[in-house]
Amino acid sequence: MSPDTARSVVEPGATAKLLAAVLVAAYALVALIPIVWIVLTSFKTPSAAIAYPPSVLFSPSLEGYVNVFTQRTRQTPEYMASLPPPETWYDALVRSRNMVIAGPSRFAERYWNSIIIGFGSTFLAVFLGTLAAYAFSRFRVPLKDDLLFFILSTRMMPPIAVAIPIFLMYRTLGLSDTHLGMILLYTAVNLSLSVWLLKGFMDEIPREYEEAALVDGYSRFQAFLKVVLPQAVTGIAATAIFCLIFAWNEYAFALLLTSGNAQTAPPFIPTIIGEGGLDWPAVAAGTTMFLVPILVFTVLLRRHLLRGITFGAVRK
Amino acid sequence: MAEVALERVAKRFGDVQAVAELSLTVGAGELLVLLGASGAGKTTTLRLVAGLERLDAGTVRIAGRDVSRAAPAERDVAFVFQQYSLYPHYSVYDNLAFPLRSPLRRMAEDAIRRRVGEIAETLRIAHKLDSRATQLSGGEMQRVAIGRALVREPACFLMDEPLSSLDAKLREDLRIELKRIQRELGATILYVTHDQIEAMTLGDRIGVLEAGRLIQVGTPRELYERPASVVVARRLGSPPINLLPAALVGQIVPAAATLGVRPEDIRIGTVGLPARVAAVEALGAETVVALDIAGTLLHALISGEADLVPGAGVHLELPRERLIAFDGAGRRVVGAESLPA
Numbered sequence: 097m098s099p100d101t102a103r104s105v106v107e108p109g110a111t112a113k114l115l116a117a118v119l120v121a122a123y124a125l126v127a128l129i130p131i132v133w134i135v136l137t138s139f140k141t142p143s144a145a146i147a148y149p150p151s152v153l154f155s156p157s158l159e160g161y162v163n164v165f166t167q168r169t170r171q172t173p174e175y176m177a178s179l180p181p182p183e184t185w186y187d188a189l190v191r192s193r194n195m196v197i198a199g200p201s202r203f204a205e206r207y208w209n210s211i212i213i214g215f216g217s218t219f220l221a222v223f224l225g226t227l228a229a230y231a232f233s234r235f236r237v238p239l240k241d242d243l244l245f246f247i248l249s250t251r252m253m254p255p256i257a258v259a260i261p262i263f264l265m266y267r268t269l270g271l272s273d274t275h276l277g278m279i280l281l282y283t284a285v286n287l288s289l290s291v292w293l294l295k296g297f298m299d300e301i302p303r304e305y306e307e308a309a310l311v312d313g314y315s316r317f318q319a320f321l322k323v324v325l326p327q328a329v330t331g332i333a334a335t336a337i338f339c340l341i342f343a344w345n346e347y348a349f350a351l352l353l354t355s356g357n358a359q360t361a362p363p364f365i366p367t368i369i370g371e372g373g374l375d376w377p378a379v380a381a382g383t384t385m386f387l388v389p390i391l392v393f394t395v396l397l398r399r400h401l402l403r404g405i406t407f408g409a410v411r412k
Numbered sequence: 413m414a415e416v417a418l419e420r421v422a423k424r425f426g427d428v429q430a431v432a433e434l435s436l437t438v439g440a441g442e443l444l445v446l447l448g449a450s451g452a453g454k455t456t457t458l459r460l461v462a463g464l465e466r467l468d469a470g471t472v473r474i475a476g477r478d479v480s481r482a483a484p485a486e487r488d489v490a491f492v493f494q495q496y497s498l499y500p501h502y503s504v505y506d507n508l509a510f511p512l513r514s515p516l517r518r519m520a521e522d523a524i525r526r527r528v529g530e531i532a533e534t535l536r537i538a539h540k541l542d543s544r545a546t547q548l549s550g551g552e553m554q555r556v557a558i559g560r561a562l563v564r565e566p567a568c569f570l571m572d573e574p575l576s577s578l579d580a581k582l583r584e585d586l587r588i589e590l591k592r593i594q595r596e597l598g599a600t601i602l603y604v605t606h607d608q609i610e611a612m613t614l615g616d617r618i619g620v621l622e623a624g625r626l627i628q629v630g631t632p633r634e635l636y637e638r639p640a641s642v643v644v645a646r647r648l649g650s651p652p653i654n655l656l657p658a659a660l661v662g663q664i665v666p667a668a669a670t671l672g673v674r675p676e677d678i679r680i681g682t683v684g685l686p687a688r689v690a691a692v693e694a695l696g697a698e699t700v701v702a703l704d705i706a707g708t709l710l711h712a713l714i715s716g717e718a719d720l721v722p723g724a725g726v727h728l729e730l731p732r733e734r735l736i737a738f739d740g741a742g743r744r745v746v747g748a749e750s751l752p753a
Binding site for chain 2: 304305307308309310311312313314315318323326327
């Protein structure tokens with residue numbers, strides 16, 4: 097059927113589509129304002145950041161980014177005058193505030209911790225979830241429904257409700273403030289979501305595909321790798337995004353269980369505020385950089401995400 | 413190609429006895445059709461042969477070897493599913509090459525290319541080899557699905573209603589093609605369908621399944637002319653066989669409770685049983701006439717056009733030698749057609 101010979105009664109018309117586009121654009125604008133504001137603030141100087149009325153047009157500065165990565169000390173004008181000329185642009189920037197760089201801040205470390213723990217736990221949750229979901233979807237597992245309910249039940253109260261038991265357990269096991277401890281914790285929390293979500297995707301893949309492969313001379317595991325996995329990619333990608341977003345943004349456990357070694361970015365960023373007055377551009381710079389990995393990951397997988405969240409609602 | 417033998421095979425799903433006491437041998441190079449209503453156990457039987465279901469009892473032998481406990485991969489069979497058998501993430505070529513790339517019987521890539529090329533040629537899908545499986549029409553998909561089974565030259569083919577998702581025209585084309593390929597290859601095929609026309613035209617022999625039991629096996633002709641029971645008689649023929657109480661026609665054989673008469677055997681004339689014309693359906697080459705005999709509706713198939721109008725009174729002749737007699741339990745009374753008139 098060509099579009100000009102017949103008009104579907106289900107397909108929205110041009111006006112409806114335009115209206116929908118305007119609504120989506122308006123919503124996107126509203127939703128983006130805080131993020132845009134954070135990004136703008138990250139390029140302001142501390143005084144411009146707290147100016148009233150707030151300035152939208154300003155000359156950008158990288159001071160926030162320099163501050164978030166460095167520790168600085170205030171010096172007397174005499175000492176400043178005695179220094180040799182600054183070697184780098186960020187040295188010059190800091191000196192213009194009567195300060196010198198005392199050393200790097202812990203932001204880079206915390207950021208790296210976030211990446212290891214976030215992606216590590218996402219990988220584990222999705223890997224284990226995929227295998228478990230396949231088993232639940234395809235095999236006669238004894239007490240299957242009870243097991244699935246049990247897995248789901250771990251999500252029925254906020255994770256923080258078990259914070260104290262976990263804190264005590266981790267202390268005893270020596271998992272407090274370790275990367276492994278945080279990865280295991282986030283994996284455990286994400287696993288229920290991962291198993292349930294992926295089981296839905298696996299259930300939608302017709303068994304005939306694997307059965308054809310089995311008859312054609314492949315083992316169960318080979319059939320899983322060659323036939324099931326490629327078709328579950330969408331589900332796996334969508335699940336991975338959800339898991340990563342949780343692990344990346346998690347604040348409460350990170351605050352409770354980590355301090356030095358394995359601290360992630362979320363509990364670290366607020367501590368910037370306390371160092372030498374309210375340094376909003378530095379906080380905003382830290383936040384902006386914190387947003388980037390999720391943004392990149394989501395953009396890379398957006399095709400799958402869109403199909404992933406509408407999956408099951410519409411049958412092919 | 414090899415012989416496939418099932419001996420007293422049984423399978424139960426929970427409370428449902430899907431297949432019971434089923435014994436059947438498909439000869440080498442034979443196309444045997446399993447015919448039955450949905451839920452009769454046809455697909456389960458096929459899956460038991462393929463090893464996709466575990467036997468509860470009985471034995472499956474392929475080429476003389478007992479494969480009852482063997483994994484599907486070790487049985488050397490090819491399965492054509494009703495649908496969903498093509499991998500959407502592969503091209504047509506990769507779909508066809510998939511069985512040849514299995515770790516069990518890996519072939520060199522250039523040998524695969526030759527083989528896939530041959531099969532694509534046979535099935536007339538050579539121009540589609542680079543397309544993705546999802547870009548094909550229904551008929552092409554089913555050709556590829558059949559091709560995927562053919563590439564391997566297995567001991568036997570198992571086909572589960574491979575044509576049922578196609579429209580009538582395509583179904584007919586592919587049916588003829590399938591029969592041709594089967595003859596050329598001398599392939600052993602166990603073919604499942606609920607479509608009696610497919611069964612009659614494709615099958616060297618037909619096995620009729622009912623509630624998990626094999627109730628009759630024979631050539632299409634045998635089943636049509638000498639059905640073992642009312643169930644088999646009803647399953648073959650369109651319009652379906654007419655069943656009348658024996659008393660209506662007069663006693664022919666003592667044990668007969670019901671008499672079956674094929675629509676094409678009824679002659680409409682001026683002598684015989686009085687009846688009234690209920691409806692006339694002209695199909696072009698033939699005409700189906702619905703007739704009312706004392707409240708029992710019969711269908712007669714007459715070649716050409718019939719000069720009849722609904723409501724008209726006619727007389728029917730039911731040729732004695734063509735009548736099929738069934739006893740009270742629905743079993744055919746043997747020898748009825750040889751009785752003197």
